[in-house]
Amino acid sequence: EAEVAQSPRYKITEKSQAVAFWCDPISGHATLYWYRQILGQGPELLVQFQDESVVDDSQLPKDRFSAERLKGVDSTLKIQPAELGDSAMYLCASSFGQGASGYTFGSGTRLTVV
Amino acid sequence: AQSVTQLGSHVSVSEGALVLLRCNYSSSVPPYLFWYVQYPNQGLQLLLKYTSAATLVKGINGFEAEFKKSETSFHLTKPSAHMSDAAEYFCAVRGSGNTPLVFGKGTRLSVIA
Numbered sequence: 001e002a003e004v005a006q007s008p009r010y011k012i013t014e015k016s017q018a019v020a021f022w023c024d025p026i027s028g029h030a031t032l033y034w035y036r037q038i039l040g041q042g043p044e045l046l047v048q049f050q051d052e053s054v055v056d057d058s059q060l061p062k063d064r065f066s067a068e069r070l071k072g073v074d075s076t077l078k079i080q081p082a083e084l085g086d087s088a089m090y091l092c093a094s095s096f097g098q099g100a101s102g103y104t105f106g107s108g109t110r111l112t113v114v
Numbered sequence: 115a116q117s118v119t120q121l122g123s124h125v126s127v128s129e130g131a132l133v134l135l136r137c138n139y140s141s142s143v144p145p146y147l148f149w150y151v152q153y154p155n156q157g158l159q160l161l162l163k164y165t166s167a168a169t170l171v172k173g174i175n176g177f178e179a180e181f182k183k184s185e186t187s188f189h190l191t192k193p194s195a196h197m198s199d200a201a202e203y204f205c206a207v208r209g210s211g212n213t214p215l216v217f218g219k220g221t222r223l224s225v226i227a
Contacts, residue, residue: 004157033214040123042204042217043158055212091157098212100146100165105157 002026006092006106014114018080021109025074025094031055033103034067034077037089046090049075082113116141116207118188120218128226133177133192135221137205140186147188148206148215149179158204164188175199200225 005024013019025032030051035043046065048056051072060067064083069075079086089110093103121136139145146165150158162173169181179190190203205218 006157031212040220042219044217045214048212048214050212056214089155093158099208099210100163102148102160102163103158103215105150105159107157108155110155 002104004092004094004104004106006090006109008109009107010110010112012112012114013082015084016081018078019082019111020076020078021090021092021111023075023077023092023106025092026096026104029094029096029104030072031095032069032075033093033095034075035091035093037091037108039088043091046077079111082111084113087111087113116145116209116213116216118147118205118207118216118218120203120205120221122221123219124222124224126224126226127195129197130194133190133195133199133223135190135203135205135223137179137188137190137218138186139188139205139207141207141209146208146210147179147181148208149173149177149188149190150204150206150217151175152202152204152220154201161190161203195223195225197225197227199223 032049034046037043047067049069067077089108091108092106117140119138148163149161162171164181172178206215
């Protein structure tokens with residue numbers, strides 16, 4: 001069964017350092033999402049891509065976060081500088097279509113900022 | 115804007131007992147509704163989804179959910195809980211077009227032997 005690949009699985013970084021996460025969606029899935037999930041809460045959308053274009057990044061803290069999907073395939077989410085409050089699970093998901101199409105999630109990257 | 119409310123952040127049931135996890139949605143148009151399960155330090159796995167084809171939806175692992183428009187609800191049930199069902203469960207809603215999934219805050223299910 002096709003999977004969404006994410007790396008690294010775990011990341012510990014010091015505050016003020018830069019950190020990056022990588023996601024490779026299921027082949028053929030044009031839409032890619034990055035969600036942030038704080039411990040004990042539901043996932044919240046950070047950014048949505050359609051192919052290489054950003055569809056929605058209204059909840060992305062653009063002063064420190066950036067996301068790209070240059071060739072419309074894999075994607076990178078970067079935080080610079082990291083803050084203590086950024087400690088969370090970062091989930092990548094992809095979908096084939098709209099509406100009734102569900103997402104396939106990766107296993108996530110657990111970020112701890114110390 | 116669409117949203118979902120999950121009633122109860124933590125539900126505890128005995129092994130073999132009925133599982134009932136509650137979800138109410140808010141949407142101005144008929145939505146697409148989903149239930150996902152998450153095990154510790156894992157991503158989310160789709161349990162089932164409502165797409166208007168049938169109000170009673172059967173999913174994986176013996177779970178099912180019923181869409182009730184009059185109550186704006188989409189509660190998740192399982193007749194008999196198993197220890198392996200212990201996890202976090204999320205209800206989510208999505209509108210038409212390319213709108214993203216919006217998740218509830220989740221309900222942690224504990225199963226007691």
